[in-house]
Amino acid sequence: MATRGTIPPEFLDLVTTKTAFANLATVMPSGGPQVTPIWFDFDGKYIRVNSARGRVKDKNMRRDPRVALSILDPDNPYRYLEIRGRVIKITEDGAVEHTDLLARKYLSVERNPTRRSDQVRVIYVIEPRRVAGQG
Numbered sequence: 001m002a003t004r005g006t007i008p009p010e011f012l013d014l015v016t017t018k019t020a021f022a023n024l025a026t027v028m029p030s031g032g033p034q035v036t037p038i039w040f041d042f043d044g045k046y047i048r049v050n051s052a053r054g055r056v057k058d059k060n061m062r063r064d065p066r067v068a069l070s071i072l073d074p075d076n077p078y079r080y081l082e083i084r085g086r087v088i089k090i091t092e093d094g095a096v097e098h099t100d101l102l103a104r105k106y107l108s109v110e111r112n113p114t115r116r117s118d119q120v121r122v123i124y125v126i127e128p129r130r131v132a133g134q135g
Contacts, residue, residue, distance in 0.1 A: 004129070004130060004131075005085075005127070005128045005129050005130065005131060006128070006131060007042075007081065007083075007128065007131050007133075008131070008133055010133070011081045011131075011133040014071050014073055014079075014080075014081050015040075015042035015047070015071065015081070016042060018073065018074060018075070019074060019105060019106055020071050020072060020073060020074050021037050021039065021071070021072070021074075021106075022037070022038050022039075022040045022047075022049070022069040022070065022071045023035050023036070023037050023038075023069065023070045023071075024036050024037075024038045024040075024049060024057060024067060024068075024069055025067060025068040025069070025070075026057050026061055026064070026066075026067055027060055027063075027064040027066055027067075028056075028060060029060075029063065034056055034057060034060055036056075038050075039102040039103075039105070039106050040069070040071075040102075041098075041101065041102060041105065045127075046125045046126060046127055046128075047069060047083060047085070047125075047128065048098065048123055048124070048125055048126070049123070049124050049126065050095060050098050050099045050102060050121060050123055050124070051121075051122055051124070052116075052119040052120065052121060052122065053092075053119070053120040053121075053122050054120075058122060061087045061090065061124055062090065065086040065087040065088070066084075066086055067084075067085055067086065067087060067126055068082065068083065068084045068085075069081075069082070069083045069085075069126070070082050071083070073135065076135060078134075078135045079133075079134065079135030080133070080135060081131065081132070081133045082131070082132045082133075083126070083128045083130075083131050084129055084130040084131075085126045085127050085128045085129045085130075086126065086127050086129060087124045087125065087126055087127075088125055088126070088127045089124070089125035090122060090123070090125075091122070091125075092120060092121065092122055092123075093123075094123065095120075095121035095122050095123045096115070096121050098121070098123050099112045099115055099121050100112050100115070103115075
């Protein structure tokens with residue numbers, strides 16, 4: 001089932017209550033794909049991901065806002081959600097706190113243990129444009 005930008009109700013658990021990882025695909029300068037497993041959250045309308053400034057995915061999303069995410073159900077890998085969208089906002093505001101929020105979701109700890117003081121953290125807000133679920 002594919003929809004225009006709306007996550008179907010029967011798949012909302014994958015972006016809200018389940019601790020599912022997403023595979024984020026960005027576009028390299030050559031036009032080829034670059035894929036990274038990532039933590040994410042969902043604010044009810046947008047997917048938010050976090051990275052450090054200067055990483056390959058950061059450079060790719062700044063240059064070309066087209067992205068895709070594949071989110072597998074951690075309890076049933078035959079159930080998944082594919083989201084194709086665009087990065088509509090890139091901000092450093094609140095990015096350190098956001099990475100701690102994600103650490104609470106994924107690791108059940110208050111502070112992201114991989115956070116480094118020499119990194120500038122960035123939030124990328126992704127607007128879903130096409131959503132498809134299976135399973």
